[in-house]
Amino acid sequence: MDLEFQVALRASIKEFYDHVSMQGLNINLYQRNHIIKLHSLVHHQFANDRFTPMGRYAWYASGLSREPPAPFQTANEILFPPNMLNCSETACSGTVFIECAYCNLAFCFKHFFVDCHHHMHFESITDVDSDPNYEEEF
Secondary structure (H helix, E strand, O other), rough: OHHHHHHHHHHHHHHHHHHHHHOOOOOOOOHHHHHHHHHHHHHHHHOOHHHHHHHHHHHOOOOOOOOOOOOOHEEEEEEEEOOOEEEEOOOOOOOOOOOOOOOOOOHHHHHHHHHHHHHHHHOOOOOOOOOOOOOOOO
């Protein structure tokens, strides 16, 4: 499985560390809470259906699947496309860092990482706070 998917996952995480270092941002990504946040955001992006073919390729390349995968976009092509200029947030002139795999909007580092851009992708989960039939069991 390390043939494609894990390599892309690690490379995407490295993009965050490189960006903070090259931009001289005052964020310590080596702090525990930032490590957890970073891995959560990247994991959430990789959970998008756009990354499924990349996972299928890993199975195929390792010999665990005989079905050749369809052509797919790499993680860099999905998350870090070139030629994006401005952040999608209103009144933000920040340079684009990443494109969200869910909404396809481009975000600067602040609006993606610091503000924790996240999509709820478990729409089938019932909102227990608003469900009158929900009862907690202990």
